[in-house]
Amino acid sequence: MCGIIGIVAENRVAQDIYESLLMLQHRGQDAAGMVVCDAQGRLHSRKSMGYVRDVFQQRHMFKLEGCYGIGHVRYPTAGGAGKEFAQPMYVNSPYGISLAHNGNLTNSADLAKELFFAEMRHLNTDSDSEVLLNIFAHELAKQKAIKPMPEHLFQAVSKTHIRCSGAYAVVTLITDVGILAFRDPLGIRPLVIGVREGKTQKEYIVASENALFSALGFKTLRDVLPGEAVFITKDGSLYSKVCCLNPLHMPCIFEYVYLARPDSTIDEISVYKSRMRMGKRLAAKILRDYPDHDIDVVIPIPDSSTTAALQLAREIGIEYRQGFVKNRYVGRTFIMPYQEERKKSVRRKLNILDLEFKDKNVLLVDDSIVRGTTSKKIIEMAREAGAKKVYFASAAPPVRFQNLYGIDMAATEELVAANKSIEEVAREIGADYLIYQDLEDLIASASEGNPEIKQFEDSIFTGQYPTRMADNYLEELEAKRADAKKVVREKA
DSSP states (O other): OOEEEEEEOSSOOHHHHHHHHHHTGGGOOSEEEEEEEOTTSOEEEEEEESOHHHHOOHHHHHHOOOSEEEEEEEOOOSSOSSGGGOSSEEEOSSSOEEEEEEEEESSHHHHHHHHHHTTOOOOSSOOHHHHHHHHHHHHHHTTOOSSOOHHHHHHHHHHHHHHOOEEEEEEEEETTTEEEEEEOTTOOSOOEEEEEEOSSSEEEEEESOSTTTGGGTOEEEEEOOTTEEEEEETTSOEEEEEOSSSOOOOOBTHIIIIISOTTOEETTEEHHHHHHHHHHHHHHHHHHHOTTOOOOEEEEOTTTTHHHHHHHHHHHTOEEOOOEEEOTTSOOGGGOSSHHHHHHHHHHHEEEOGGGTTTOEEEEEESOOSSSHHHHHHHHHHHHTTOSEEEEEESSOOOOSOOOSSOOOOOGGGOTTTTOOHHHHHHHHTOSEEEEOOHHHHHHHHHTTOTTOOOOBOHHHHOOOOSOOOTTHHHHHHHHHOHHHHHHHHHO
16 A cells, blocks of 8 residues: 555646645655656656655755656555665656556566566566566567657556556656556556646646545546556646456455545545445444444544444444544554554554543444454553443454555464454454454445446455466465564564
8 A cells, every 4th residue: 555646737746746645644654755857857856764744855845846746655565664665766768767656566576587587677676666667668668669659658558467467556757758647457556537727738636545636726537447547748638548458447445444535535436435334334233233232332443433433323323432532643553564563553542531431331443453453452441441341343344364455464374363253353352242344245335336346356355366476476475474574574
């Protein structure tokens, strides 16, 4: 999960890209970067480790001169954590191409070998984003155009789709030409186009989410289609083409559960409304399975569960209360790279209001349960605050399988529900009982917003991966993701 942004405008775009990255910060906290192109075809860039506000100081912004550019906030998935992995990444041939990527390739190791042995391209990192950049650059170079036209770019994207497997939403800056954005043939990772009227031309934005559009004066135009490429020239002309055969719309269901902002609309589905429907269906399950429940109060674990919890409380007719105060200056624990950081951050992030728990039977509602460590700590806090009973509800089904498509959630062995029954998970996290959303209800909650989408990428719940992958990819990824191995690798 990363956040990407591209803007073509009449005037300097650095400030708009900066503000966009601030509003996409929830998608990545490891690093941030930006590259813009000026009227003379010179690139100006800044990228580093850390939050957006720390990476870009005023002295950096003064130097970012240009009317079109791209930006990125990184959440480490493939590759490691370090400045060399910050994006946008750059390759000088052909033309000078900068790329920002959200997602994960499942055949990047094989492609890296092809790039080295068959195409004589050197890679500086083990990042799949660098692999993707070089694959696209190589395919574009094969077009042998002095200055690329839309048909050259679309042909290169078509060849890239054939070679690359996995999930990818991409924005590229082609020096002195414009911005090209494209999405994988299943549309797993999101990408949205917006438009606003300039004085002499239309101005365009392409981003992971559209929640940031209105603040910058853009209106949502549409989503980039699965397999589609969108090319925006530096003077504001837009061209688009679906560059693959038989695309299938299969967006990631976890975007609606947790990843995206509630004020975003992805693939014409309101994230906020989908979470309301999750709460409604979860309430129906509680009333069905526990008709004589003794719940006194419903309390969300902020922030991504609050919408579902509020609707759940309304449906079962129980009081909804805010029992936790969130420290806004602690990042999302889910996307912190190591387990020890996540454990320490739970109590730093959440402070408890004892009066909402004392002598009450409490239903805590969260968006999902992944490793279970956060849930366990929160339940401990509720009991310390005086709760008589603590029930726990998850707006998502049990997470039993690792994610391959840009969410570095855990090795399978670290997922609390991987090899446990619901009752065993409840005991593990310390809940008096545990209610999970049914998968069919989760899918219905999202698909109601756009009935044309018949399938969602839901492999973390089902273990069914819709793209091809390299031999032994799952086993190798499992080894890389084990927390103990992460710490060893970091210290090496």
